[in-house]
Amino acid sequence: xxxxxxxxxxxxxSYASIGAAGSxxxxxxxxxxxxxxxxxMVNRSGQADNGWFMRLKSxxxxxxxxxxxxxxxxxxxxxxxxxxxxxxxxFTTAKLMAIGFGYNDFALFGxxxxxxxxxxxxxxxxxxxxxxxVVIYGASPWVNGGTSANRAEAVRYNRLLRAYCNVNPxxxxxxxxxYLIDATNATYNCPLANxxxxxxxxxxxxxxxxxxxxxxxxxxxxxxxxxxxxxxxAD
Numbered sequence: 001x002x003x004x005x006x007x008x009x010x011x012x013x014s015y016a017s018i019g020a021a022g023s024x025x026x027x028x029x030x031x032x033x034x035x036x037x038x039x040x041m042v043n044r045s046g047q048a049d050n051g052w053f054m055r056l057k058s059x060x061x062x063x064x065x066x067x068x069x070x071x072x073x074x075x076x077x078x079x080x081x082x083x084x085x086x087x088x089x090x091f092t093t094a095k096l097m098a099i100g101f102g103y104n105d106f107a108l109f110g111x112x113x114x115x116x117x118x119x120x121x122x123x124x125x126x127x128x129x130x131x132x133x134v135v136i137y138g139a140s141p142w143v144n145g146g147t148s149a150n151r152a153e154a155v156r157y158n159r160l161l162r163a164y165c166n167v168n169p170x171x172x173x174x175x176x177x178x179y180l181i182d183a184t185n186a187t188y189n190c191p192l193a194n195x196x197x198x199x200x201x202x203x204x205x206x207x208x209x210x211x212x213x214x215x216x217x218x219x220x221x222x223x224x225x226x227x228x229x230x231x232x233x234a235d
Contacts, residue, residue, distance in 0.1 A: 052203070055212035056098075060223060067094040076109055077101040077119035084123050089130065097127045098215055100176070102139025103201050106154045107146030113157035121164055124171045135218050136161060137174035137211055141181045141191035144200030151188030172218040179210035 057064050068091045070083065080101065088097075101120065105111040116139075124134045138158040158177055165173035180203070182192045195207035203211060 052208040052211040052215070055209045056215055059212060059216040060219070063223070064096065067091045074104060075101075076105045076111065077116045077123075078105075078111075081119040081123055084126060088127065092130070094130075094132055096135070096219075097124075097132045098135045098137065098174075099123065100137035100139070100174075100211075102154055102157070103142050103145070106139065106150045106157070107142060110150060111153070113153045113160055116157050117160050117164065120161065121171075124168070128170050133219075134171045135174050135215050136165065136171065137176045137214055138162070139189070140176055140203065140207075140211070141189045141196065142201050143191065143196050148188060151190075154189045174211075174214040174218050176211045176214040179214055180207055 053066065053069075068087070070080065070087055072079070072083075075083075080099070088094075099120070101116060105116045120136055124136060127134045138161055139154040141154075158175075162173045162175070165171050177189075180191055180195045182190045191207070194204055195210065196202070197204050197207075
């Protein structure tokens, strides 16, 4: 049944009871424990006011909306590749896929640029086969974790990814690093001030805005946003 959610946090959600106050009745009208219903939870971070998607939506004047947010904490590009054929083909109305990985792959798991590139390009080709325009944003800089070798792999990955996108129509490289990385710093993949949050990993609202801008750079030349002018049959 379509029941509005009244509250949601990282672990729980609430909805108006369909029975008497204090009822333990499930959405399908049966007692708790007697049945199970599948449910997809959309990661809130992708839609929060300080997330890059909401800022991209603003740049596109509201003409982009989420069909599915596949973000999952702790996932690598390899994890996403495993999940891809199970999740993405369900969303046949999607026309655009924006995808990016980096920190978990390089800093936490020490993966190589070539391995991450192989996963990302496989997903990109699958999305193209489903008729989607693909924008891949490069690995973002980080402060905490990893080694100089991990950081160097992230930089190499961004270069390889750019070269791949340049020769594959319908797959575009969003150069987030251009806006986020301090190229004058001797440390590989070091962020500019105020781009990365206190946890050393996730972008600040300012950083999220720059990721959105990098994605929009690859969409705006031919993006057809709807007119916001008010009109009527009397005009």
